[in-house]
Amino acid sequence: MGQKGRRRQNLAQNGVNRRKDSLYQQVGDGDSQNGETLTYSMPYLPEDIWHRIHSLMPMRDAARAACLSRAFLHSWRCHPNLALDWQTLCSKSKGGGANFSRKIDSIIRNHSGFGLKRLKLDIFDDDRTLPYIDSWLQFAVTPGIEELTLVLYKKYNFPCSLLSDGVRNSIRYLELRRSAFRPMAELGPLRSLTSLHLCSVRITGDEVGCFLSNSPALEQLELYDCKEIIFLKIPCMLQRLRCLSVFSCWMLQLIECKAPNLSSIYASGENIKLSLSEALCMKELCMCFPNVISYALAELPSIMPNLETLEIGSEDEVVNTPMLPTKFIHLKHLNIQITESDDYFHLASFLDASPSLETLFLDVSKDKEYVDRESVFGGSSLHLRQLPEDRHVCLKLKRVEIIGFSSAKSLIELTRCIVKKAVSLELLVLDTLDGSDRCCGEYKCRPIGKTVLEENKCRPISETVFKEASRAVVAVRRFIEDQVPPTAKLSVLEPCTRCHSSHELAAGDMAVEGG
Numbered sequence: 001m002g003q004k005g006r007r008r009q010n011l012a013q014n015g016v017n018r019r020k021d022s023l024y025q026q027v028g029d030g031d032s033q034n035g036e037t038l039t040y041s042m043p044y045l046p047e048d049i050w051h052r053i054h055s056l057m058p059m060r061d062a063a064r065a066a067c068l069s070r071a072f073l074h075s076w077r078c079h080p081n082l083a084l085d086w087q088t089l090c091s092k093s094k095g096g097g098a099n100f101s102r103k104i105d106s107i108i109r110n111h112s113g114f115g116l117k118r119l120k121l122d123i124f125d126d127d128r129t130l131p132y133i134d135s136w137l138q139f140a141v142t143p144g145i146e147e148l149t150l151v152l153y154k155k156y157n158f159p160c161s162l163l164s165d166g167v168r169n170s171i172r173y174l175e176l177r178r179s180a181f182r183p184m185a186e187l188g189p190l191r192s193l194t195s196l197h198l199c200s201v202r203i204t205g206d207e208v209g210c211f212l213s214n215s216p217a218l219e220q221l222e223l224y225d226c227k228e229i230i231f232l233k234i235p236c237m238l239q240r241l242r243c244l245s246v247f248s249c250w251m252l253q254l255i256e257c258k259a260p261n262l263s264s265i266y267a268s269g270e271n272i273k274l275s276l277s278e279a280l281c282m283k284e285l286c287m288c289f290p291n292v293i294s295y296a297l298a299e300l301p302s303i304m305p306n307l308e309t310l311e312i313g314s315e316d317e318v319v320n321t322p323m324l325p326t327k328f329i330h331l332k333h334l335n336i337q338i339t340e341s342d343d344y345f346h347l348a349s350f351l352d353a354s355p356s357l358e359t360l361f362l363d364v365s366k367d368k369e370y371v372d373r374e375s376v377f378g379g380s381s382l383h384l385r386q387l388p389e390d391r392h393v394c395l396k397l398k399r400v401e402i403i404g405f406s407s408a409k410s411l412i413e414l415t416r417c418i419v420k421k422a423v424s425l426e427l428l429v430l431d432t433l434d435g436s437d438r439c440c441g442e443y444k445c446r447p448i449g450k451t452v453l454e455e456n457k458c459r460p461i462s463e464t465v466f467k468e469a470s471r472a473v474v475a476v477r478r479f480i481e482d483q484v485p486p487t488a489k490l491s492v493l494e495p496c497t498r499c500h501s502s503h504e505l506a507a508g509d510m511a512v513e514g515g
Contacts, residue, residue, distance in 0.1 A: 080115060082107065082140070085122035085151075101129050108140050116140055120149040130156065137162055146192075147173040154178045154200070160187055168192075176201050183211040190215050194240075199224040205231045205252075212238060219243070227251055234259050236277075246272075268313070279304045288313035293336065297349055301326040311335040317342075328354045332396075337363040344410040345385055348417045352387070357397050360418070364411065365404025365434035376409045376475050384479070385413045387421070397422040403435040406468055407475040419483045428484060430476055431493040432469035433461065439499055458499035469495050 057079075089103045104121075119140050123129050130153050137159070141148060143166020152158070156179040163171070168190045175197040182203065193215045198208075203226055212218065218238055222245040223229065229249050234241065236258035245266040246255060255267065256275040263281050267274070268288035274295075282304040287296070292314045300307065308330050317338055331354045336347065344364070351357070376384075400418055405411065419425065438458045461469075473494045484490045 079111070080117035082111065082116060082118070083120040083122075084108075085120070101132055104129075104136060105132060108136050111140065115144055116142065117145060118147040119145065120147075120151075122149075122151040123153060129153065134159065141167060143167055144170050146170055149173075149175040150179070151177040152179040156180070157182070160184065163187060163190065175199075181207070183207055183214070185210055185214075187211070187214055191217060193218060195220045197222045197224075198226055201226050202228055205229045205233065209233050209235070216240075221245070223247070223249055225249065230254075232256065236260060274299075276303055280306060282307055284309040286311040288337075290315045291317055293317050293338075293347070297353065301328050301353065306330050309333045309335075311337075313337040313339075314341070315339040327352075328356075330356055332356055332358045334359070335361045335363075337366070339366045344408065345413045345417070348387055348414055348421075351394050351397075351418065351421050355395070357394055359399045360397060361401050361403075363403040363435070364406070365431075374409050375407045375471070376412045376479060377407060377471065378409065384409070384416065387417055394422045395424060398424055398426045399429075400425065400427070401429040401431070403431045405430040405432050405472050405476075407471045412475055412479050415480055416483055419480065419485075419488075423485075425485065425488040427489050427491065429491045429493065430472075430480075432472045433465070433493070433495065438493075439496060458496045461495070466495050 084104050084107065086100060089100055121136065121140075123133065133152060133156055137150075141162050143164070145167060148171060150158070158176060158179050158181045160181075160183050165188070168188055170192060171190060172192050173195045174193060175195075177199040178201070180202040181198065184207075187210070194217055196211070196215065196218060197220075199222075205228075208223070208226075208229060209232075212221070213235055216237060217240055219240050220243045221234075221241065222243075223232070224245075225248045227250060229252050232246065232249075232252060232255045234244070234255075234257040238259040239261060241259040241262055243264040243266075244255075244257065244259075244262060246252065247266070247268050249269060252269055252272055254273050254275060257265075257279075258277050260277070261281045262279055264284040264286075265274075265282070266286040270289060272289050274287075283306065285300070285304065285307060292312045294317070296310065296312055300310075305326075307328055310328070310331060310333070312335070314337070317340065328350075334350060334354065334357060336350075338344075341364075347362070350360075397418075400422065402411075402415065405415075415428075415430070419428065436459055473492060476490075476492050481490060
């Protein structure tokens with residue numbers, strides 16, 4: 001290449017470099033080496049673009065970026081999401097609660113007034129943090145905040161005055177844990193609030209009702225371990241409420257719900273009574289309290305005609321179910337868990353009451369009395385009950401799974417009834433244990449949907465449990481196996497002989513007893 005050619009190439013390359021440099025900015029981090037400031041080249045972007053990029057970064061990464069350069073520090077202080085807890089701030093440092101408090105104080109004060117959208121403050125029970133909570137919330141909870149999650153000190157009284165006019169207009173999600181919350185009528189409407197979660201919060205039923213009357217946009221309500229609530233009244237003005245969850249509120253006696261568009265209820269307790277207006281939109285219901293099966297069969301079909309999924313858990317169930325005047329016309333999925341029952345056969349009433357049923361899951365593994373209950377090998381096996389011939393068949397029931405299957409006579413009767421009525425049955429799973437994870441030593445002992453234990457060994461069981469499980473296998477072969485149609489698959493999950501070899505002698509004794 002000649003001299004002129006090289007000159008033209010150098011000029012062209014210099015032009016490219018100048019144009020390239022104009023697209024980058026030099027950023028100094030304030031540090032120096034040998035008296036010179038260290039700089040880094042980065043693409044030139046407007047400040048609001050950098051703020052947007054940092055807002056999309058996880059909080060930890062955004063904080064680390066702020067340590068690299070002073071130019072990033074302002075973006076970090078505008079980060080809209082803060083999640084402050086012990087593990088994030090102090091898990092690898094010394095100083096205990098004092099250091100924890102200083103870090104929270106510094107972060108919150110530096111973010112004050114910069115448009116915080118989401119705040120999660122998780123404070124462990126330490127008296128050293130209690131005096132600072134009020135000031136932290138005053139700095140952080142400002143107009144424009146949308147999500148607030150506070151896991152506070154158990155003695156703390158949440159100041160309702162914090163929900164000022166600007167905060168009331170913006171907040172959409174509120175979660176309080178371990179504190180007192182005493183909302184009054186003067187609070188004013190929270191027009192944007194869609195989700196309320198209270199866990200171990202000291203609040204009465206009247207105070208909950210007062211707060212709900214000021215939350216017209218509420219869609220989801222969850223109460224957990226709120227011991228002061230005795231009566232819970234949900235007004236009809238909550239037109240958008242879709243999901244209600246009430247767990248472990250042990251003093252709660254009555255839930256009165258008039259929300260017209262409620263579609264899901266999850267409730268557990270000891271003596272809860274439900275008072276529901278006609279819930280035409282109810283699609284999913286989960287309840288757990290004594291004698292809930294009898295309640296479900298007697299009350300729910302008439303007030304929840306469009307129910308599609310029903311999960312019920314019962315203790316001390318005494319089932320007595322006459323012919324039902326109404327049916328679960330649209331019920332597709334039924335999940336029943338029983339801790340103790342005197343008779344399983346009455347559960348067959350669900351088959352007659354649910355013509356659209358597709359899946360049935362029954363868990364009786366927690367019923368510890370099955371060994372003492374009348375066994376099918378007790379001498380009355382020739383007189384097994386069955387439903388009358390005029391009962392309807394289940395045209396759509398395809399999958400049935402029973403966990404904790406035993407040789408109880410009423411359970412054998414129920415299973416035979418299911419097999420006979422489910423004309424479209426595709427899979428019947430009978431797990432003779434409790435459905436817990438098992439090893440992969442034998443394919444047939446691995447439950448559907450269960451993971452394999454890392455130690456590749458089944459969990460230990462007592463000889464009594466092993467003996468009853470083996471007896472249940474014999475009962476299946478004698479009373480159920482020949483009733484299953486050829487189009488359906490029968491899967492019997494029996495004890496693993498590799499992991500429970502010490503119990504094999506008990507199985508031999510059982511075989512002699514079972515005949």
